Amino acid sequence: MIRIVKIETGKKDTFKVTFDNSKSLNVHEDILVKFQLTKDKLFDESSLKALEDESRQYSAFALALRYLSIKMRSTFEMTQYLLKKGIEENEVQNILNRLSDLNYLDDAKYADAFVQTQMKIGNKGKHVLRQQLKLKGISETLINQTLEKVTYAEESLLALKVATTLSKQCRRLSTKESLQKIKLNLMQKGFANESIQFAVQNLDIEKSEDEEFTLLLKVAEKSLRQTRGKTKKEIHWKVQQKLFQKGFKPSKIKEAIEKIEEENDER
Numbered sequence: 001m002i003r004i005v006k007i008e009t010g011k012k013d014t015f016k017v018t019f020d021n022s023k024s025l026n027v028h029e030d031i032l033v034k035f036q037l038t039k040d041k042l043f044d045e046s047s048l049k050a051l052e053d054e055s056r057q058y059s060a061f062a063l064a065l066r067y068l069s070i071k072m073r074s075t076f077e078m079t080q081y082l083l084k085k086g087i088e089e090n091e092v093q094n095i096l097n098r099l100s101d102l103n104y105l106d107d108a109k110y111a112d113a114f115v116q117t118q119m120k121i122g123n124k125g126k127h128v129l130r131q132q133l134k135l136k137g138i139s140e141t142l143i144n145q146t147l148e149k150v151t152y153a154e155e156s157l158l159a160l161k162v163a164t165t166l167s168k169q170c171r172r173l174s175t176k177e178s179l180q181k182i183k184l185n186l187m188q189k190g191f192a193n194e195s196i197q198f199a200v201q202n203l204d205i206e207k208s209e210d211e212e213f214t215l216l217l218k219v220a221e222k223s224l225r226q227t228r229g230k231t232k233k234e235i236h237w238k239v240q241q242k243l244f245q246k247g248f249k250p251s252k253i254k255e256a257i258e259k260i261e262e263e264n265d266e267r
Helices: 029-034 045-070 075-084 089-101 107-121 126-135 140-147 152-170 175-188 193-201 209-226 232-245 250-266
Strands: 002-009 014-019 024-028
Touching: 014 029, 024 029, 024 045, 029 045, 045 075, 045 089, 075 089, 107 126, 107 140, 107 152, 126 140, 152 175, 152 193, 175 193
Parallel strands: none
Antiparallel strands: 002 014, 014 024
């Protein structure tokens, strides 16, 4: 028989139980009570194994609950987490079943909550959300069912919100270049073409002619300083190409260069 020789208080409602065969076991208070563990209590090999198994299963389940307490998890995320923590596969499956029975683990609810949250505070469209759900181990069927609930209006309004934020980063760009960058960014964020078109059409980004020309003058002046060429004509041609690529109108580019040159001649 194996006898308990010492029980010491541990951390977070745990106790260290030491046996006369030099083995020790960390158990939770619930296990201590359930098995009525006291000093000098005797165990045979079978009952000691039952204690060890119960304590291990209890600790593994508590680990899963702590992981869930931070935020919702998918079945795949929970599986990977427990395996990385050294929990054996058969025990992992038992934990998954128990969590599912308690409605603590539900991939359908998880997918719905994930997408709804992203629609409220995120900046990604349905195409990217699809990829993110795949990485979290959600089945294709559940992904389709979840994303079908996202309406055109919901995604379009989110695209407009994201586009408005992006437009603030494009103040030094021409209207044309700003729109190009915003469209590209929205595509990379996974928004549907229809939602992108809605965002662009409803985005208040148009500059007045005076604002656009003032911006053009600043950009042109900088380009003239930085561009090298054998002749002034060659420099002007290179600058015109750069500014045209940035979305400025050819007639306005020519006007801006002439204005800058006139001001330089007067100095």
